[in-house]
Amino acid sequence: MARRVPDESDFRSRPGKRGSRPRTKQRPDHADAVTGFVTGVDRGRYTLLVDADGPDERVVVAMKARDIGRTRVVCGDRVDLVGDVSGDDGSLARIVRIQERSAVLRRTADDTDPYERVIVANADQLVVVTALAEPEPRTRMIDRCVVAAYDAGMDVLLCLTKADLADPAPLRALYEPLGVSVVETRRVPDGLAASGWAIEPLDAVRAALAGRASVFVGHSGVGKSTLVNALVPDARRATGVVNDHTGRGRHTSTSAVALRLPGGGWVIDTPGVRSFGLAHVEVGNLLRAFDDLDEVAEACPRGCTHLDDAPDCALDEWVEASPDDETRAARAARLESFRRVLASRTGAA
Ligand SMILES: Nc1nc2c(ncn2[C@@H]2O[C@H](COP(=O)(O)OP(=O)(O)OP(=O)(O)O)[C@@H](O)[C@H]2O)c(=O)[nH]1
Numbered sequence: 325m326a327r328r329v330p331d332e333s334d335f336r337s338r339p340g341k342r343g344s345r346p347r348t349k350q351r352p353d354h355a356d357a358v359t360g361f362v363t364g365v366d367r368g369r370y371t372l373l374v375d376a377d378g379p380d381e382r383v384v385v386a387m388k389a390r391d392i393g394r395t396r397v398v399c400g401d402r403v404d405l406v407g408d409v410s411g412d413d414g415s416l417a418r419i420v421r422i423q424e425r426s427a428v429l430r431r432t433a434d435d436t437d438p439y440e441r442v443i444v445a446n447a448d449q450l451v452v453v454t455a456l457a458e459p460e461p462r463t464r465m466i467d468r469c470v471v472a473a474y475d476a477g478m479d480v481l482l483c484l485t486k487a488d489l490a491d492p493a494p495l496r497a498l499y500e501p502l503g504v505s506v507v508e509t510r511r512v513p514d515g516l517a518a519s520g521w522a523i524e525p526l527d528a529v530r531a532a533l534a535g536r537a538s539v540f541v542g543h544s545g546v547g548k549s550t551l552v553n554a555l556v557p558d559a560r561r562a563t564g565v566v567n568d569h570t571g572r573g574r575h576t577s578t579s580a581v582a583l584r585l586p587g588g589g590w591v592i593d594t595p596g597v598r599s600f601g602l603a604h605v606e607v608g609n610l611l612r613a614f615d616d617l618d619e620v621a622e623a624c625p626r627g628c629t630h631l632d633d634a635p636d637c638a639l640d641e642w643v644e645a646s647p648d649d650e651t652r653a654a655r656a657a658r659l660e661s662f663r664r665v666l667a668s669r670t671g672a673a
């Protein structure tokens with residue numbers, strides 16, 4: 325009888341199978357495992373960076389061992405790797421454990437479908453990339469991204485692209501009361517660039533991303549990959565064109581990829597999404613992102629929805645009780661934006 329070549333299934337004890345090793349309650353602890361940072365996922369193959377910034381920094385390709393079952397391994401995850409972790413051409417390592425995640429960004433396919441998908445792990449900032457035109461901005465989508473970020477405990481940066489095509493002022497005015505930072509970029513002619521144009525200004529964007537792990541999300545065609553290419557010199561992310569008739573992008577990027585920023589920090593470029601399902605989000609979690617309102621809402625009746633039609637909502641009283649007109653206007657704007665994003669939690673995007 326031919327000897328069976330060991331594969332990743334040997335790392336899991338299979339009770340009842342004759343000839344298998346003794347059963348152990350504990351999984352093997354893989355004491356020799358090294359840590360890898362997941363920078364890309366493509367059809368069951370994972371690209372990882374090992375010993376990032378260390379003397380042996382290398383790119384390793386791996387697959388999932390059966391130990392971790394169906395748990396999804398996503399971009400930004402830190403994992404334990406065993407097997408051939410040399411990173412040599414054709415080598416393949418195995419992911420045996422996902423290290424604890426500090427944050428996960430999830431979305432639901434849509435609100436009626438509670439199936440959750442973790443998009444990325446360990447990111448601390450969500451960059452909502454929105455084109456000012458082509459495709460037209462949709463505030464509901466922005467609101468929902470804001471909710472998803474706050475729910476995940478992430479900061480939000482609103483990046484308004486294509487400022488060469490439309491005025492960013494109205495969107496700015498809508499999001500500043502929420503406490504969301506806003507940056508703008510535009511395309512300008514550049515005779516020195518191979519494409520004939522450049523994206524600018526990048527200083528504010530760079531400053532907002534420096535040293536952090538940021539995820540770019542937004543509809544297809546808003547310019548996520550274009551911006552990533554402008555920020556990361558050797559990124560070479562493919563970019564697409566927006567259809568003249570439908571105003572939609574072509575879903576050029578098909579998987580998430582993490583790229584290191586020259587000044588430190590990471591950006592994760594993701595494929596365009598049509599909507600951002602929020603069935604998994606709880607109101608309490610969202611409220612926590614609004615310190616001032618959270619405190620006031622402690623006085624709300626039990627089970628208060630905090631929406632416009634909520635009886636005796638303490639947030640309304642808070643606006644009423646403003647000491648002067650200026651405060652009243654600011655509080656009213658803040659409450660209105662909070663209610664807008666809260667309401668965006670339900671219904672279609
Ligand atoms: N006018 C103008 N066009 C831009 C700007 N930024 C990007 N574009 C164009 O928008 C189109 C789509 O850009 P992509 O970077 O592929 O968009 P994406 O968000 O990555 O799209 P998906 O990968 O499909 O999600 C390309 O033709 C870009 O050249 C900008 O600031 N102004």
Ligand SMILES: [Mg+2]
Nearest residue numbers: 548549576577
């Ligand atoms: Mg893209």
Ligand SMILES: [Zn+2]
Nearest residue numbers: 624628630637
């Ligand atoms: Zn309330």
